[in-house]
Amino acid sequence: MKRNTQQLNALAIQVRRDILRMVHAVNSGHPGGSLGCTEFFVALYQNIMDRKEGFDMDGIGEDLFFLSNGHISPVFYSTLARSGYFPVSELATFRHINSRLQGHPTTHEGLPGIRMASGSLGQGLSVAIGAAQAKKLNKDNHLVFSLHGDGELQEGQNWEAIMYASAKKVDNIIATVDLNGQQIDGSTDEVLNMGSIAAKFIAFGWDVLEITQGNNIEAIIAGMTEAKALTGKGKPVCVLLHTEMGNGVDFMMHTHAWHGKAPSDAQLETALLQNYIDTESDY
Numbered sequence: 001m002k003r004n005t006q007q008l009n010a011l012a013i014q015v016r017r018d019i020l021r022m023v024h025a026v027n028s029g030h031p032g033g034s035l036g037c038t039e040f041f042v043a044l045y046q047n048i049m050d051r052k053e054g055f056d057m058d059g060i061g062e063d064l065f066f067l068s069n070g071h072i073s074p075v076f077y078s079t080l081a082r083s084g085y086f087p088v089s090e091l092a093t094f095r096h097i098n099s100r101l102q103g104h105p106t107t108h109e110g111l112p113g114i115r116m117a118s119g120s121l122g123q124g125l126s127v128a129i130g131a132a133q134a135k136k137l138n139k140d141n142h143l144v145f146s147l148h149g150d151g152e153l154q155e156g157q158n159w160e161a162i163m164y165a166s167a168k169k170v171d172n173i174i175a176t177v178d179l180n181g182q183q184i185d186g187s188t189d190e191v192l193n194m195g196s197i198a199a200k201f202i203a204f205g206w207d208v209l210e211i212t213q214g215n216n217i218e219a220i221i222a223g224m225t226e227a228k229a230l231t232g233k234g235k236p237v238c239v240l241l242h243t244e245m246g247n248g249v250d251f252m253m254h255t256h257a258w259h260g261k262a263p264s265d266a267q268l269e270t271a272l273l274q275n276y277i278d279t280e281s282d283y
Contacts, residue, residue, distance in 0.1 A: 005217055010277060011042050013277050014082065014277060015038050015075060015082060018282070019031055022074050025094065029095060030071040031263070032182070032256070032257075032260075033178065035246050035249060036178065036180050036214075037075050037178055040214065040243070043221050044079075045065075049063040051083075057115065059131070063144070064135075064143075066118075066145070068118055068127075068148045069121060069152050073102070080113035091283045103119075105118055106119075121149070121155050123157060125175055126160075150183075153177065159204070163204055171236060175236065184256065206235055207230045208237075209227055211223035211239060214244075224239065
């Protein structure tokens with residue numbers, strides 16, 4: 001049963017709390033992009049994707065998701081745990097030696113929900129396209145979703161994959177780009193201005209739509225529902241998701257500084273107070 005908006009927003013707060021506590025506990029990780037994509041992950045796994053109970057790598061008869069910008073693993077792990085893929089208590093092992101929850105997701109750890117290793121940027125779209133073509137070969141009408149960073153699009157392999165997808169009419173894929181305008185060394189415009197990403201995808205033969213309120217649950221669901229309606233029409237689909245890095249924590253927003261930095265004890269306390277929930281369910 002799909003959750004209502006109030007329930008989804010409450011879950012998003014819980015996921016933000018998980019992210020903050022996971023990164024703080026090991027003084028390592030990437031809170032900024034994770035917080036910025038929290039609403040997207042919650043909406044994706046709780047409302048948008050058609051998922052089966054349990055997990056298998058074949059993924060036949062269900063929608064699939066591939067995270068390309070794997071450094072935002074905290075939001076991915078929290079969402080998977082809160083969606084029943086593995087015990088929430090395991091979040092406490094994030095980035096520990098021999099943990100299944102490594103800083104960047106890996107498949108050899110056997111963590112349910114993880115379909116590809118994504119430490120190196122720029123590779124996720126190629127994998128997602130391959131999975132989408134496999135679904136066509138298997139006559140499986142389900143969709144493949146992927147997520148990419150805007151700074152990640154500076155990697156050249158993305159554009160080979162983008163060109164391939166349209167040329168081969170891979171129209172069962174929805175690639176979402178997290179447009180927060182930030183990357184590790186500054187704003188994307190300062191590091192390497194890419195101009196209009198929408199115009200580039202359109203020029204490469206994709207259908208493109210934008211979700212301007214990328215941290216609003218209802219806007220995300222409406223936009224992704226529209227994206228799903230565009231599939232099966234001969235073109236791959238790109239969603240440009242406008243988010244705020246560090247969303248939900250005022251001192252982490254409007255800057256690239258929290259791309260890969262953990263909060264101090266005092267900062268954690270402040271951030272958790274800004275994300276208070278009555279029904280406490282931390283690990």
